Amino acid sequence: xxxxxxxTVRRAPWRDKWNVIIFGHHTFYGRLFDVIxxxxxxxxxxxxxxxxxxxIRAVYGTPLRIAxxxxxxxxxxxxxxxxxxxxxxxxxxxxxxxxxxxxxxxPIYLSFIFGLTHSFSVLRSLRLLRVxxxxxxxxxxxxxxxxxxxxxxSARKITVFLVAVGTIVIIVGAAMYQIEGEANGFTSIPAxxxxxxxxxxxxxxxxxxxKTVPGRILASLLMIIGYGIIAVPTGIVTFxxxxxxxxxxLASLTCTQCGLAQHDSDALYCKRCGHSLxxxxxxx
Numbered sequence: 001x002x003x004x005x006x007x008t009v010r011r012a013p014w015r016d017k018w019n020v021i022i023f024g025h026h027t028f029y030g031r032l033f034d035v036i037x038x039x040x041x042x043x044x045x046x047x048x049x050x051x052x053x054x055x056i057r058a059v060y061g062t063p064l065r066i067a068x069x070x071x072x073x074x075x076x077x078x079x080x081x082x083x084x085x086x087x088x089x090x091x092x093x094x095x096x097x098x099x100x101x102x103x104x105x106x107p108i109y110l111s112f113i114f115g116l117t118h119s120f121s122v123l124r125s126l127r128l129l130r131v132x133x134x135x136x137x138x139x140x141x142x143x144x145x146x147x148x149x150x151x152x153x154s155a156r157k158i159t160v161f162l163v164a165v166g167t168i169v170i171i172v173g174a175a176m177y178q179i180e181g182e183a184n185g186f187t188s189i190p191a192x193x194x195x196x197x198x199x200x201x202x203x204x205x206x207x208x209x210x211k212t213v214p215g216r217i218l219a220s221l222l223m224i225i226g227y228g229i230i231a232v233p234t235g236i237v238t239f240x241x242x243x244x245x246x247x248x249x250l251a252s253l254t255c256t257q258c259g260l261a262q263h264d265s266d267a268l269y270c271k272r273c274g275h276s277l278x279x280x281x282x283x284x
Contacts (some may be wrong), residue, residue, distance in 0.1 A: 019085040022078075037078065041104075044071040076105045150241035157236045165229060169196040172222055176215060184211040200226040 024030035050056050051064045079101050086092040093102070173193030180186040185208045186195065195208045199222050210216050257275035269276055 015085045018081065019087065022082055022085055040071055040074060044068065044075070047071070072105055072109075075101075079105055147241060150237055150243075153240040153243075154233075154236045158233055161232055161236070165200065168222075168225065169193050169200060172196045172200075172218065176210065176218060179215045179218065180210055180212060184215070185209070196222060199223060200229060202226050202230065 021029045047067050083089045092098045173196045177186050177189045177192040186192045210219050255270035258273040260272045
């Protein structure tokens with residue numbers, strides 16, 4: 001028996017009509033649907049955040065719960081509508097937005113059935129990612145691709161950097177454990193390593209601090225190292241991003257006169273021999 005979304009089964013006209021509204025964003029009603037949906041998502045997240053405040057919950061707890069259940073019912077209807085109008089319901093359900101849409105309604109039902117907290121409903125904020133589709137920010141996809149390429153190119157260097165930082169943390173943590181000891185709060189090497197991580201990242205919680213002179217000297221050295229370390233991953237990613245962005249600005253234009261390649265995309269003449277590149281650009 002063919003499935004409802006099988007190509008051999010003719011779709012009802014209303015499904016195609018609502019598919020354009022629910023999944024599309026090029027039409028007025030499609031954009032209106034998405035804007036209303038985003039407003040409801042923001043309202044839902046706001047109700048969850050407000051209900052987590054004890055003073056607000058004590059006064060407005062009932063209205064907030066009613067609003068939450070009302071919004072959950074609307075999101076449930078929206079999810080069912082998406083399944084009913086999707087070109088391929090199974091593919092939609094397994095897609096990123098399909099899973100996010102399911103998480104938008106699942107947690108509160110679980111909280112009702114199993115008595116769990118429904119604070120996980122803030123996962124609905126993930127659905128705000130649809131704003132990129134609504135605002136048609138596709139012109140930024142090139143920059144996003146350049147950033148992704150820079151991060152991929154930096155992965156090995158950053159991995160080596162993290163290994164080096166981890167080694168420093170282990171060595172300094174072990175040394176601090178020997179210097180300060182349990183009497184000064186460094187109850188174990190892992191606890192001393194935690195202090196080293198907090199110190200080298202310049203966070204400085206202050207829950208554990210050295211009391212002896214040698215310990216403070218070592219802590220001072222680690223703080224200075226930490227300031228230098230912070231700039232390393234930033235420099236690595238910035239360099240790779242600049243190189244990637246620079247490469248993306250180069251066109252694959254090759255001078256037919258001297259064979260020099262990789263000219264600027266707006267170049268009119270070869271930078272080596274001065275030959276015109278206009279013919280090459282038209283051919284490309």
